Amino acid sequence: MARTKTADKVAKDPTVAAVNSPGFHPKLQAACSTCSLAQLCLPMGLDQADLERMDALVTRSDLMHEGEYLFRVGDPFKAIYAVRAGSYKSYTVDSEGREHVLGFHLAGELLGLDAIYPEKHVCNAMALDTASVCVMPYDQLRALAGQIDGLRAQLLRLMSKDIADAATLAGDFTAEERIAAFLVGLSRRFQQRGFSPKEFTLTMSRRDIANYLRMAPETVSRVFARFEKDKLIAVEHRSIRLSDANKLHDMAQCMGEMRP
Amino acid sequence: MARTKTADKVAKDPTVAAVNSPGFHPKLQAACSTCSLAQLCLPMGLDQADLERMDALVTRSDLMHEGEYLFRVGDPFKAIYAVRAGSYKSYTVDSEGREHVLGFHLAGELLGLDAIYPEKHVCNAMALDTASVCVMPYDQLRALAGQIDGLRAQLLRLMSKDIADAATLAGDFTAEERIAAFLVGLSRRFQQRGFSPKEFTLTMSRRDIANYLRMAPETVSRVFARFEKDKLIAVEHRSIRLSDANKLHDMAQCMGEMRP
DNA sequence: GCGTCTAATTGATCCAAGTCATGGTCCTTC
DNA sequence: GAAGGACCATGACTTGGATCAATTAGACGC
Numbered sequence: 001m002a003r004t005k006t007a008d009k010v011a012k013d014p015t016v017a018a019v020n021s022p023g024f025h026p027k028l029q030a031a032c033s034t035c036s037l038a039q040l041c042l043p044m045g046l047d048q049a050d051l052e053r054m055d056a057l058v059t060r061s062d063l064m065h066e067g068e069y070l071f072r073v074g075d076p077f078k079a080i081y082a083v084r085a086g087s088y089k090s091y092t093v094d095s096e097g098r099e100h101v102l103g104f105h106l107a108g109e110l111l112g113l114d115a116i117y118p119e120k121h122v123c124n125a126m127a128l129d130t131a132s133v134c135v136m137p138y139d140q141l142r143a144l145a146g147q148i149d150g151l152r153a154q155l156l157r158l159m160s161k162d163i164a165d166a167a168t169l170a171g172d173f174t175a176e177e178r179i180a181a182f183l184v185g186l187s188r189r190f191q192q193r194g195f196s197p198k199e200f201t202l203t204m205s206r207r208d209i210a211n212y213l214r215m216a217p218e219t220v221s222r223v224f225a226r227f228e229k230d231k232l233i234a235v236e237h238r239s240i241r242l243s244d245a246n247k248l249h250d251m252a253q254c255m256g257e258m259r260p
Numbered sequence: 261m262a263r264t265k266t267a268d269k270v271a272k273d274p275t276v277a278a279v280n281s282p283g284f285h286p287k288l289q290a291a292c293s294t295c296s297l298a299q300l301c302l303p304m305g306l307d308q309a310d311l312e313r314m315d316a317l318v319t320r321s322d323l324m325h326e327g328e329y330l331f332r333v334g335d336p337f338k339a340i341y342a343v344r345a346g347s348y349k350s351y352t353v354d355s356e357g358r359e360h361v362l363g364f365h366l367a368g369e370l371l372g373l374d375a376i377y378p379e380k381h382v383c384n385a386m387a388l389d390t391a392s393v394c395v396m397p398y399d400q401l402r403a404l405a406g407q408i409d410g411l412r413a414q415l416l417r418l419m420s421k422d423i424a425d426a427a428t429l430a431g432d433f434t435a436e437e438r439i440a441a442f443l444v445g446l447s448r449r450f451q452q453r454g455f456s457p458k459e460f461t462l463t464m465s466r467r468d469i470a471n472y473l474r475m476a477p478e479t480v481s482r483v484f485a486r487f488e489k490d491k492l493i494a495v496e497h498r499s500i501r502l503s504d505a506n507k508l509h510d511m512a513q514c515m516g517e518m519r520p
Numbered sequence: 521g522c523g524t525c526t527a528a529t530t531g532a533t534c535c536a537a538g539t540c541a542t543g544g545t546c547c548t549t550c
Numbered sequence: 551g552a553a554g555g556a557c558c559a560t561g562a563c564t565t566g567g568a569t570c571a572a573t574t575a576g577a578c579g580c
Contacts, residue, residue, distance in 0.1 A: 092431075094514040100431045114427065116420035122516075123427075142413060146406050153402060159419040160376035166426030167374065167383075171352075171360040172474040175567070206528060214432040216568050221529050237528090237576085254354040256382075435537070466558065476538050481559050497546090497558085522580090529574075539564070547556080 030058040030084070030134045040108035040192060041082050042136070044154050053148065057140045060084060061133045070111065070125040070133060077115035079137045083107050086131020087203045090123045091211070101212035104128070104204055106189055113159055128203040168255055178213045179223045180251035183233065187242055198245070202238040290318040290344070290394045300368035300452060301342050302396070304414050313408065317400045320344060321393045330371065330385040330393060337375035339397045343367050346391020347463045350383045351471070361472035364388070364464055366449055373419055388463040428515055438473045439483045440511035443493065447502055458505070462498040 032043040033051035043054050061084075064070065070081060070088060088105045102123055105111050111133065115121045145152040173181070191197035202209070210217040227233045232248055234241040242248060292303040293311035303314050321344075324330065330341060330348060348365045362383055365371055371393065375381045405412040433441070451457035462469070470477040487493045492508055494501040502508060 092516075094431075094516070096514050098432070098514070102427045102430075113420055114424035117417045117424065122424055142409075142416065146409060146412055149402075149406060152406055152412070155416070156402065156419070157377045159416070159423065160373055162423045163419065163426060164374040164377065164382055166423060166430055167362045170362075170426055170430035170474070171354075172358070172471075211432075214430075217528080218530085218569085219567060222567090225529080254356050254358070256352075256354070465556090477558080478539080478560080479537060482537090485559075524579085525577085527574105527576080530572085532569100532571080534567105534569070535565100536568090537564105538566090539562105541562085542560085544559080545557085548554085550551105550553090 029055060030060040031055050032058060032134075037082075037084075037108035037193070042110070042151065042154055042158065045150050046148065047150075050148050050150065053144060054151070057144060058082075058134045058136050061135055064127040064131050064133075066127055066129050068127050070127065071115075071121045072124050073121055075121040077112065077119050077121060077138065079135045080113065080141060081111040081125075081133040081135060083109050083111065084132045084134050087128045088125050088131060088133075089128055089204060089208055089212075090125045092123045099211055101208050104208075104212065107193055110158055110162075113162060128208075171255065173255055175213070175215050175219050175223055176226075177251055177254055178215070179209075179220065179227070180248045181255040182209065182213060183240065183242060184245070184248050184252040187245065197242070199239065199241045202240060289315060290320040291315050292318060292394075297342075297344075297368040297453070302370070302411065302414055302418065305410050306408065307410075310408050310410065313404060314411070317404060318342075318394045318396050321395055324387040324391050324393075326387055326389050328387050330387065331375075331381045332384050333381055335381045337372065337379045337381055337398065339395045340373065340401060341371040341385075341393040341395060343369050343371065344392045344394050347388045348385050348391060348393075349388055349464060349468055349472075350385045352383045359471055361468050364468075364472065367453055370418055370422075373422060388468075431515065433515055435473070435475050435479050435483055436486075437511055437514055438475070439469075439480065439487070440508045441515040442469065442473060443500065443502060444505070444508050444512040447505065457502070459499065459501045462500060 032038055032041075032046075032054040033048065035041070035043070038044065038046075038051070043051055046054065061070075061081075064086070073092065083105050085107055087107075088111060089101055090103050090105065090111065091099055091101045093099050102114075105125075111125050112121065114123065116138065141155075145155050186200065186202075187197040190200045204212075206220045207217045210220045213220070224233070224235050227248075228235055230247075232242075232244045234243055292298055292301075292306075292314040293308065295301070295303070298304065298306075298311070303311055306314065321330075321341075324346070333352065343365050345367055347367075348371060349361055350363050350365065350371065351359055351361045353359050362374075365385075371385050372381065374383065376398065401415075405415055446460065446462075447457040450460045464472075466480045467477045470480045473480070484493070484495050487508075488495055490507075492502070492504045494503055
């Protein structure tokens with residue numbers, strides 16, 4: 001069945017929209033020049049002088065807690081965000097009240113790129129755990145991207161990647177293929193961030209995973225159970241161990257890379 | 261059922277890869293400064309002087325015929341293309357041999373953006389009818405985007421739009437919702453290009469539409485038939501008349517905008 | 521420690537859409 | 551203009567995964 005009737009209502013009560021709320025005043029300088037994520041993030045490849053110019057425009061948000069919003073649909077678009085720590089999900093709610101998870105965002109990944117065109121946010125971004133972001137005011141970022149070739153190139157690269165990844169996700173694949181690709185993609189992303197690619201903890205609920213992968217939460221449970229029976233993974237609550245990454249990789253192969 | 265087993269093999273024989281083939285030498289200057297599509301395309305909003313700088317880097321391709329390739333998976337990424345006339349489809353073929361249509365591209369729309377990150381093409385782009393493109397060598401384009409604020413802004417806007425559109429398409433919707441959104445989206449795009457939003461001709465086959473929308477070709481036929489019975493549309497071969505655009509729009513509402 | 525709440529699992533049933541099969545229509549091509 | 555071949559439409563049947571229902575397991579407050 002194509003559409004999950006379970007693509008259900010928003011889980012959490014709308015709590016504070018941390019960054020755009022009136023009481024929020026990011027003041028802390030961030031420092032791309034000393035950030036361990038710089039090689040995954042926008043400053044990739046910049047030299048020391050250019051990193052310092054980045055530092056001048058980037059500020060960090062306060063710590064946000066699970067369920068808090070970074071931005072909401074309709075908020076004016078002011079800045080691109082880079083996840084500094086923790087993780088976020090982005091999602092929309094359609095006119096039928098169904099929720100659609102667009103992505104999960106880990107440290108070093110950008111949020112808000114889809115708001116450039118309409119100049120307002122078109123999705124909600126919610127912290128999945130204790131998290132924070134670097135705030136890059138778009139006008140300033142765009143201006144700096146005019147001056148620094150490497151920054152401009154990397155911004156375009158990262159947007160290009162988002163386009164390709166979204167297109168892959170849109171493809172027609174079975175539940176098993178999608179889940180395998182999801183796990184393999186997460187594994188790779190954790191590895192890039194210096195964590196174990198074999199064992200990691202999911203910060204998102206089964207419901208969010210299901211919603212992201214266009215299936216019912218029950219299907220996620222069942223496929224996890226089947227994968228466990230087939231000794232591909234070991235699941236316990238939200239911690240996952242990939243026991244047979246090769247087999248999983250084969251199953252995910254058809255989707256190529258995926259960036260959940 | 262999630263995956264269309266009918267996500268079938270490539271339809272046409274691989275014919276000449278027109279632009280990247282050895283014999284292809286685009287020489288004709290294109291002229292953004294006099295192009296009627298400039299307000300939809302990359303040069304949107306540029307002044308006369310900047311348009312002339314665009315003219316200097318843009319060349320036009322020869323006319324291509326139905327079934328010819330603009331680029332193929334694995335081709336080195338050299339340029340972004342803007343559709344000048346006619347239409348293209350972009351698609352991948354996965355490791356199981358299933359075809360996945362990523363999009364249909366009309367005049368003024370860009371092709372090749374997903375190749376920036378990997379520096380090679382990750383999909384095939386095939387002409388659906390007699391068509392041509394403007395060729396914008398990426399290195400030069402990126403350099404010029406550093407110098408012209410409006411060009412940089414528009415490039416980022418268009419990529420932002422692609423990200424949002426791909427995410428929408430990835431969502432979980434019924435066959436009827438997806439087809440309604442497809443028709444409404446096409447209608448709007450034809451209108452933007454000065455054609456009737458009520459009556460237009462599909463350049464793509466039912467099979468391509470189905471593949472793009474993640475369903476079987478039979479489902480497209482059946483939904484078309486149902487829409488016709490309900491007096492929403494009138495179909496004859498590949499020409500479509502939207503008889504009740506409002507109703508269609510309501511059905512598509514849940515997907516927001518869509519750019520097939 | 522005990523009640524409450526929500527997330528997750530598991531089983532039973534159902535249905536939207538996929539698959540298979542047939543026939544029709546419109547091109548080409550020789 | 552006959553033969554071959556894409557397309558496309560439509561009916562009959564099947565099925566992957568959704569839905570519904572019941573149960574269990576943590577998490578949190580008091």
